[in-house]
C-alpha cells in the first residue's frame with residue numbers, strides 16, 4: 001500500500017519543498033484543476049507528545065484567513081499521518097530571496113515588512129500569537145506576496161485579549177526569542193512576536209542576526225542585554241524602529257498598533273498598511289461556484305455556494321480554492337463534466353505573473369474571495385458545458401505528441417513580473433544584479449519602484465537620541481535590559497492541550513562577514529528548548545552526531561543517505577501516472593523529455609526558458625554543465641560535505657555548530673543567457689546556516 005494512498009486520484013505528489021521537525025512538505029498537483037499545492041505530511045509516530053501541535057495549527061489555519069497567511073485548502077487525517085494541503089508559495093522562502101542580494105535595500109525590506117506587520121496585526125486581533133516568527137516561516141508567492149506559515153506553536157487567547165493574557169511556554173527559535181521568553185518569565189504573546197519581528201527586520205536590512213554567538217549561553221546574554229550592532233548604512237529611521245522593537249523590557253516595546261503608524265513603515269506610501277483581512281468567508285465567487293455546481297451535479301449555483309460555505313476543508317474546499325487561484329491568475333476555470341468523469345485535470349496553462357509593479361503586489365488589490373480587482377477578463381459563465389468538455393478533451397489530448405495548452409485569458413498577464421523586475425535590478429550593496437538580464441522589453445514603473453533603485457541608504461551614524469539606550473559604542477544599542485541570565489529553560493507544553501481527532505475523507509552572510517557566524521548548539525539547551533526544525537533530531541542525530549562522515553561520497557542508489565532517508569531513487573515507486581501528468585503540465589517541450597530514454601534525460605540538465613521563478617537560481621559564467629558539476633564536487637570535497645548526486649541534482653549536507661543542514665543544488669541550463677545556473681533549495685537546517693553555506697559554496701565554486 002502506498003504511503004500516500006489517501007491522496008490517490010486527488011493529488012499527485014512531487015518533490016520535497018522543505019522539511020521541519022515532524023515531517024516533510026511536498027509539492028503536489030491538485031489533479032482536478034491541475035493547480036500546484038503544498039502538502040505538509042506529518043508522521044504521527046514522530047510527533048509523540050507534540051501531537052497537539054497539529055490541532056493547534058489546524059485551528060489557527062481554519063480561523064486565520066488573511067491575504068498574508070498561507071491558505072489552508074484541505075486537511076486529512078489517517079491512522080498514521082496528517083496531510084495538510086495548503087496554497088503553494090512558489091517564490092520560496094523569503095530568506096532565499098536575500099541570499100543572493102545579501103541584504104535588502106530599505107524600500108524593498110519595507111515592502112516585505114509591511115506585509116508581515118499586516119499578517120501579525122491580524123493574527124493578534126484574532127487572539128492568536130504566532131510565537132515562531134523566523135525567516136523560514138515567511139514564504140513568497142510568485143508575485144512576491146508574503147505568506148506566513150507554520151502555526152504549530154501559536155497560542156490562542158480570547159479574541160481581543162492577546163495583550164492581557166500571560167503565557168508561560170517557552171517556544172520558538174532561540175535567535176528570534178524575546179528576552180522575557182528566554183528568561184522563562186510569563187510573557188505576552190503579542191509582545192514576544194513584536195520582538196521576533198524586530199529580529200526579522202534586522203535580518204532583512206543587515207543580512208545578519210542582531211544577537212548571536214557560537215555559545216548559546218552567551219547568545220542568551222546578548223539577547224537579554226538588548227545590545228546589538230548598528231551598521232552605519234542603516235538610516236536613522238530604521239535604527240529608531242529597530243530600537244523600538246528590540247526593547248528588552250516588554251512594556252517599553254513598540255506595540256503593533258504603534259508599529260502600523262510608524263513613519264518607517266509608511267515612508268513613501270500613500271496608504272497605511274491594510275492589516276484587516278480582505279477575505280470574507282461568506283462571500284463565494286459565483287463563477288467558480290457555477291463551474292463546481294456542474295461538476296458536483298447540483299442544480300443551482302446557490303446550492304453549491306451553500307455547500308462551499310460549510311468550509312469543511314475537504315476536497316471540495318480545496319477545489320474551490322484551486323479554481324479561485326486559477327481565476328486570479330487569469331486562467332480558465334474548468335472542470336470535467338461530472339464528478340464521475342475522469343479525475344484527469346485539464347493541462348496547465350502558463351503560470352503567469354501578473355504583478356508588474358511593487359504597488360500591485362503591495363496593495364493586495366484583492367476582493368473578498370481573493371480575486372484581483374477588476375478581474376473581469378474571465379467569464380466562465382460564457383463557457384457552455386459542451387465547451388468545457390471539448391476543451392478538456394482537447395487539452396488532455398497528447399496523442400499527437402503535443403499537448404494543447406489553454407491560452408491565458410488576459411493580455412495583461414504578459415506583463416513583466418515583479419519577481420523579474422526585482423531580480424533584474426542591480427543591488428546597491430553588491431553593485432551587481434543577481435541575474436544579468438538583458439534589456440527587458442517591459443519597463444518597470446511606478447514611483448515606488450523607481451525609488452527602489454535610486455534611494456541611497458543614509459550613511460554616517462546618526463546621533464542617538466534615545467539616551468536610555470546609549471551604549472559605549474555609538475554603533476551599539478543597549479535596551480533597557482535586565483541582564484540576568486537565568487540559565488536553561490523549562491518547557492511546559494502548549495497552552496492548548498488536547499487533540500481533537502478530525503477525520504476527513506477526500507472524496508466527500510555572511511554579508512557582513514565576521515559579524516555573522518552560526519550560533520551554537522548547546523545540546524543541553526536544545527533538549528529543553530521546544531524542538532525546532534534546526535534543533536530537532538537532524539541528520540546528525542540520525543547518523544550519530546560526531547560519527548565520522550564519509551567525505552565526498554557519491555551515494556549509490558540504494559545506500560541510505562546521511563540523514564537516514566532512503567535515496568530518492570529507491571523511494572520512487574510506480575510513478576508513471578504522475579510522470580505522465582507532470583509532463584502534461586510542463587508544456588509540450590517537456591513531452592520530448594518524457595519520451596526520451598531515461599539515460600538521456602539524466603544526461604542533460606533541465607532547461608529554464610525564462611527568468612520566471614528564478615529567485616533561487618544563481619547564474620554561473622559557464623556554458624558547460626559538466627564543468628559546474630565538477631566544480632561543485634570539488635567544493636563539496638574541500639568543504640568535507642557529504643553529498644548525493646542524482647543526475648544534475650546534488651543533495652549536500654554539512655554539519656555546523658548549529659546542527660546539520662541539507663541543501664539541494666540543481667544544475668540547470670538558462671536558455672535565455674546561454675549559461676549554466678545553479679538552483680538551490682534549503683531542505684533542512686536553519687535559514688542563516690543555509691545562507692552561509694550557499695554563499696560559501698557559490699563563492700568557492702567561483703561561478704560569477
Ligand SMILES: Nc1ncnc2c1ncn2[C@@H]1O[C@H](COP(=O)(O)OP(=O)(O)OP(=O)(O)O)[C@@H](O)[C@H]1O
Pocket residue numbers: 017018019020021022023025038040070086087088089090092093136137139149150152532533534
Ligand atoms: N505552502 C508552502 N509552499 C511552499 N513551500 C512550503 C510551504 N509550506 C512549507 N514549505 C516549505 O517547507 C518548510 C517546512 O515547513 P513548516 O515550517 O510548515 O514545517 P514544520 O515541520 O512545521 O517546520 P518547523 O520544524 O520549523 O516548525 C518551509 O520552511 C518551506 O521551505
